[in-house]
Amino acid sequence: MESIPNPIILQNFTTESGVLYNLLPLSFALFGLPLHTAPVVLVNHALTGNAQVTGENGWWNDLVGEGKTIDTNKYSVLAFNIPGNGSDSFSIENYQDFVARDVARIFLKGIETLQIKELYAIIGGSVGGGIAWEMLALAPNITKNLIPIATDWKSTDWMIANCFLQEQILNNSSKPIEDARIHAMLCYRSPESFKEKFQRTINQDLLIFNIESWLAHHGKKLQQRYQLSSYKLMNQLLKTIDITRNSDDFETLLSKTPAAIHIIAIDSDLFFTPKENLETYNELKKFKENVFYSQINSVHGHDAFLIEYKQLDNLLAAIF
Template identity: 50%
Template sequence: MALSQLTIVSPTNAIQKIALSYEVFGPALGTAPVVVVNHALTGNSNVAGLNGWWTDLIGECKTINTQKFTVLAFNIPGNGYDNEPKNLVVNLKNFTTQTIARYYWTALTALEVKQVYAVIGGSLGGAIAWEMAFLEPNRIQHLIPIATNYKASDWLIGNVFIQESILNNSKQPIQDARKHAMFLYRCPAGINAKFKGDFLADKNEYKVENWLRFHGESLQNRFKLAAYKAMNHLLKTIGASKQESDLKSWAQTFTGKIQLIAVDSDLMFTEAEQNQTFQTIRSFSKSEFATIHSIHGHDAFLIEFEQITKIIKKYF
């Protein structure tokens, strides 16, 4: 689909304006229920179609059927997908997931979308979905955060710190940061099953080393350093000002349904912490909890489409 842009005023700086880019799949806005799909750290607004990163879930006659729903996906400002220089994030101080959620609501209002049928996203995208729900508890019918949580854990913040150190000090920052990140996105069982200790004699390296090198070089070819720094920074801002008491208070005001989805092998947002969130809100909200069983770790939200479909199909 064509990439569109909307100029909006920054919610943190009335002088600053940003060009928020987005894509629409399916019926035109205003003609069908709207499903907002939020992308993850290195993702973008291209969620469906030939090269869409969630094309197994979104499209004609698929789980999120673009014959019935209008799918709207924004680009996080500064992710580089729109090649918009003015969106380059230099000062990260006020660049938070809550800020991004405010951008999205400002854009939705400008697009005359008063009610959103569903907000769904995995990882960072799911965290932004949480932030959107906190800001507007009466405008979302279905909140579906996958492999994420409403608040960053110390484990996640520590890994973001390591990523920052690599990005600021390495001679090949994106490549090296991505190599580290891949082991946070996966898990030991999946890595061991995938490579089985194989050694590539012609390259004089282990297959797992070759795989990490490939992912590092691939990201280097499609991502700018400033963009990676900004997206990585967002992870540690998730729910920065929120406590469990805030979550309880919010759950009593949220009028929609909540479907939490965890991955049992997730090292980035553990199943245990997501289940704790569910236990906190279940008495105050219409909420359900489901687990994806996978050896692929955090990345299961990009891989286990059959399991995700079984969980979310009842909403679509």
């Protein structure tokens, strides 16, 4: 079962930077059992994703659905569209108005509006996982399980640097979405992944390297279905993940939550590195019992959370 109800309209929302939005539509999708009849799993989408996590065009069909790890016969699965992500008619022109925590606050207001008292789990990869961290820091009792995948509670200098380059491309290129996507693919994959896939082969039709035609293809594909304003906004969110920004320190924030935290890293992730994830885990272990760390082994880098679903399946089986 799937329903895409009318959006929730948030009134008089002030962002962390002090900008007032009189009306902010929050569209969402529901899958599986009706709300208030089963435990609720919130799935936060990544940069080019949306609320369509399963079903036709579902970007996480391998993981969410009937008889899948997150079984829609057992759970109510809820997914919000990040306002301005391009999946509805609402767009945000001043992307710098927002930081990741604003989206966490918006999602929490959505949950409150839907009268959900507690979630069974919040799961998200990449920027969606960063927003999940921000939600837990703001509302320590909101969920029983936090499952951040290929992400962290803060954007590192490396992440900020790559997002800065993305922003330069998006603001200055004559083909902004295509060029930014080509750079982003280098962050989402790994040198080993490219080596395994392309082996320095030549595209005989175009007389260029296959890696080049593949990157160009990904650029064009995104350009056809994605809005520039959405890309700028999502990149800004990726750059501004930090639960401690203008707030308490890491330990103060996370010692308040009873939630179990299941950190899942990817051994070849060049974007949110496993080293950072391990540091987060070790930091949490100093003051919290129910913290778990596991790793996806893959040559595919950051994108492995969308590719290695069998491993992810095994890692999540115990929770679901």
